[in-house]
Amino acid sequence: MKHPAINPTREQDYASWYLEVIKAADLAQHSPVRGCMIIKPWGYALWENMQKILDQRFKKLGHQNIYLPMFIPLSFFNKEAEHVTGFAKECAIVTHHQLVEDQEKGLVPGGELEEPLVVRPTSEALFGYVFKQWIASYRDLPMCLNQWANVVRWEMRTRMFLRTSEFLWQEGHTAHASAQEADDHAKMMLETYRWFAEHILAIPVICGEKTENERFGGADKTYTIEAMMQDGKALQAGTSHYLGQNFSKAFEVTFQNKNNEPEHVYNTSWGVTTRMIGALIMTHGDDDGLRLPPGIAPYQVVVLPIHKNGISQPELDQYAFRIQQTLESFAFDGQCLRVHIDNRDLSGGEKSWSWYKKGVPIRIEIGQRELDEQKICLVMRTEGYKARRFLSIDAIFDVVALLDQIQTSLWNEAKQRMDVNTIALSSQTEIEQYFAQDGCRGFVKAHFGLSKHAESQWCKMHGVTVRCQLPESPQGPCFVSGKMAPLVILARAY
Numbered sequence: 001m002k003h004p005a006i007n008p009t010r011e012q013d014y015a016s017w018y019l020e021v022i023k024a025a026d027l028a029q030h031s032p033v034r035g036c037m038i039i040k041p042w043g044y045a046l047w048e049n050m051q052k053i054l055d056q057r058f059k060k061l062g063h064q065n066i067y068l069p070m071f072i073p074l075s076f077f078n079k080e081a082e083h084v085t086g087f088a089k090e091c092a093i094v095t096h097h098q099l100v101e102d103q104e105k106g107l108v109p110g111g112e113l114e115e116p117l118v119v120r121p122t123s124e125a126l127f128g129y130v131f132k133q134w135i136a137s138y139r140d141l142p143m144c145l146n147q148w149a150n151v152v153r154w155e156m157r158t159r160m161f162l163r164t165s166e167f168l169w170q171e172g173h174t175a176h177a178s179a180q181e182a183d184d185h186a187k188m189m190l191e192t193y194r195w196f197a198e199h200i201l202a203i204p205v206i207c208g209e210k211t212e213n214e215r216f217g218g219a220d221k222t223y224t225i226e227a228m229m230q231d232g233k234a235l236q237a238g239t240s241h242y243l244g245q246n247f248s249k250a251f252e253v254t255f256q257n258k259n260n261e262p263e264h265v266y267n268t269s270w271g272v273t274t275r276m277i278g279a280l281i282m283t284h285g286d287d288d289g290l291r292l293p294p295g296i297a298p299y300q301v302v303v304l305p306i307h308k309n310g311i312s313q314p315e316l317d318q319y320a321f322r323i324q325q326t327l328e329s330f331a332f333d334g335q336c337l338r339v340h341i342d343n344r345d346l347s348g349g350e351k352s353w354s355w356y357k358k359g360v361p362i363r364i365e366i367g368q369r370e371l372d373e374q375k376i377c378l379v380m381r382t383e384g385y386k387a388r389r390f391l392s393i394d395a396i397f398d399v400v401a402l403l404d405q406i407q408t409s410l411w412n413e414a415k416q417r418m419d420v421n422t423i424a425l426s427s428q429t430e431i432e433q434y435f436a437q438d439g440c441r442g443f444v445k446a447h448f449g450l451s452k453h454a455e456s457q458w459c460k461m462h463g464v465t466v467r468c469q470l471p472e473s474p475q476g477p478c479f480v481s482g483k484m485a486p487l488v489i490l491a492r493a494y
Contacts, residue, residue, distance in 0.1 A: 004287035004288050005287070005288045006020045010231075010287060015159075018282060021281050021285045021290055022043075022281065024290075025042065025359060026040050026042050026043075026354075026358065027043035027160075027161075028040055028043045033165070034158075034165070035164055036164055036165050037164055043161075043277060046280070046292075046296060048298075050196075050277075050296065051170070053200055053296075054192075054272070057195075057196070058146050061188070061189075063145065063146045063172060064145055065146050066145050066146075067148075068127070068149070070149070071094060072117065072118045072120055072123070072126055073115050074117065074118055076118075076125035076129065077091075077125055079128075079251060080246065080247060082246070083217045083218035083246075083247075085217060086216070087121045087217065090153040091119070091153075092152045092154050092165075093116050094113065094116065094118075094119060095109070095116050096109035096110060096111055096112055096113060097113055120149065120150075120152060121151060122151065123147065123173070125247075125251070127145070127173040127247075128250065128251030128253060131173075131175050131251070131253045131265065131267075132253045135253060136256065137255055137256045138257050141177045141255060141265065142174055142185070144185075145172065146171070146172040147171055148170050150169075151166065151167055152166050153167075161274055161275060161277045161278035161281070162235075162275055163494070167273050167275070168273065169271050169273035169274070170271055172189060172271065173267065174267065174269075175248070176265060177257065177263075177265070178266060179266050182243075182244075183221065183242045183266075185268050186223060186240045186242040186268040189240040189270040190224070190240040190270070191207075193205075193238035193270075193272060197279075199295065200293070200295040201293060201296055202284070202295065202410040202414060203227050203237065203279055204227070204228075204418050206225070206418075206443075207471070208224060208467070208469050208488075209222065209471065210239075210468055210469075211455060212452045212455075213452045213466065214465065214466060214467075219246070219269075220244035220246065222240075223240045223242075224236055224239050224240075224468050225237045225238045226467040226468055226489060227279055227283065228283075228422075228443060229279070229494070230282055230283065230285075231282070232440070233441070233493055234443065234467050234489070234493040234494070235275070235282070236467070236493070236494075237272065237275070237276060237279050241270060242266075243266075243269060244267070248267055253267075284359075288385065289356065289357030289358065289359060290357065290358055290359030291359045292358075292359035293361070293406070293411075294404075294406055295332075295333055297359070298338065299338050299360055300332060300339070300361050301337060301338075301339045301363070301364060301399060302339075303320045303323050303339065303341045303342070303364045304348060304363060305317060305342075305366055306348040307367075313371075315371060316367070319370075320343075320366060321341065323364060324341055327339045327399060330397060330399070331400070337400070337403075348367075352385075353385075361381050361403055362379070362381070362403065363378075363379050363381075364378050364379075374392065374393045374394075375392055375393060376391050377389070377390055378390070378399070378402070380402060380405075380406055381406065382405075382409045382410065418443070421441055422444075422489075424445040425444050425445070425479075426447070426479060427479060428479045428480055431479055432462060436462070440492070443467070443490070443491045444490040445487060446490060447476035447478050447484075447486065447487055447488070448466060448479060448485055448488045449478045449484070450478065450480060450481060458480060463492060464490050465490070465492070467490070467491050468488065468489055469486040469488050470488065
């Protein structure tokens with residue numbers, strides 16, 4: 001067995017390493033359609049867990065799930081000009097409704113539609129239509145809705161999970177009676193994403209507000225959580241938008257307020273995507289593959305019966321089943337442990353190595369010796385491949401503490417990386433020199449505040465983006481203009 005499993009390693013070629021981890025962990029593969037991907041069972045199981053955990057959280061906060069069509073009339077987009085501008089270059093358009101036979105070309109589009117349909121890049125326009133139909137009075141507010149769906153944004157440069165032409169997400173949309181209530185709700189949902197990233201995924205994030213240049217099209221404010229990947233680049237892991245009355249005015253969404261006067265509602269929208277799987281890989285993966293925090297792992301423990309000479313032993317299978325049942329009676333973070341027995345007709349080494357690359361937090365190997373001595377042989381993914389521990393079956397409850405240790409270890413490692421690679425700089429020269437370095441990695445805290453156009457020009461010139469403005473931080477002189485400006489995070493980003 002060769003180590004490391006991933007070639008090239010992170011230090012040799014981080015971008016290629018990332019794709020090789022996806023392959024080694026059996027998460028996804030490219031599809032016949034450029035820029036799209038086929039998500040394999042292990043990758044989709046991660047997304048299912050994300051859905052389950054977030055969906056429960058959303059419902060506790062008063063949101064209900066609905067589903068809207070993936071096709072949006074083009075006329076709907078024309079109602080909100082700034083929003084359209086933000087997505088125009090990425091929109092896929094349906095213009096025909098059938099295929100017809102051409103003697104020379106074969107099947108070709110026929111039956112032109114009366115109005116082109118945009119394949120959903122986001123659903124503010126349709127939610128505007130829904131809110132207009134469903135809201136009449138202040139008694140109907142707040143209206144808090146969410147949908148789990150796919151989205152199409154026709155990207156020119158794609159990378160699996162991080163940026164694909166089609167991806168999966170949830171998008172929440174709410175309508176409120178006041179600006180303050182809506183803005184508070186947008187911030188609450190950002191806090192929900194922060195909790196999910198840090199508590200479940202063990203990914204530390206920085207919360208803040210986007211600058212005007214980075215703001216979602218049609219929003220008054222965009223809030224974000226920003227994570228640092230192992231190569232020091234930033235990844236936008238989730239966003240929440242306070243939309244003000246921009247969409248409610250465009251779609252004429254009004255309600256009768258308590259004074260019996262018509263008023264436009266105040267909206268929010270917020271979402272996270274399958275990009276979170278990319279964040280998991282790039283935050284926790286190592287040169288042997290994926291490492292999964294127990295909070296999100298599809299299986300937190302895998303039990304591997306090692307049959308002598310490949311011959312099934314009923315007593316050993318019964319012992320594995322007993323271990324599984326015992327472990328499933330325990331809880332981690334309030335949920336029953338997720339335990340799997342791997343009885344595939346493969347050698348012990350092949351099975352162990354496959355689960356190691358997939359990032360399963362704990363694998364338990366049992367053979368005749370473990371059965372005779374009523375013990376288990378346990379390996380933690382955060383330790384070496386052969387770093388075995390032996391526990392008496394009577395001490396199997398210790399597995400829960402070890403899972404907690406793995407979750408904490410991955411968090412501490414990522415948090416230390418972010419802390420070490422975040423620096424404060426104040427002069428334009430040192431900031432520009434920092435980002436001019438080959439292989440510069442990390443976040444820069446600095447005071448920065450230019451116009452939308454000037455910010456765009458400076459960032460493009462230096463290959464940098466303003467990730468967010470840091471809340472509740474004192475202002476200081478902008479390192480470019482000298483005028484008083486907010487403290488921001490600057491970084492190269494995905």
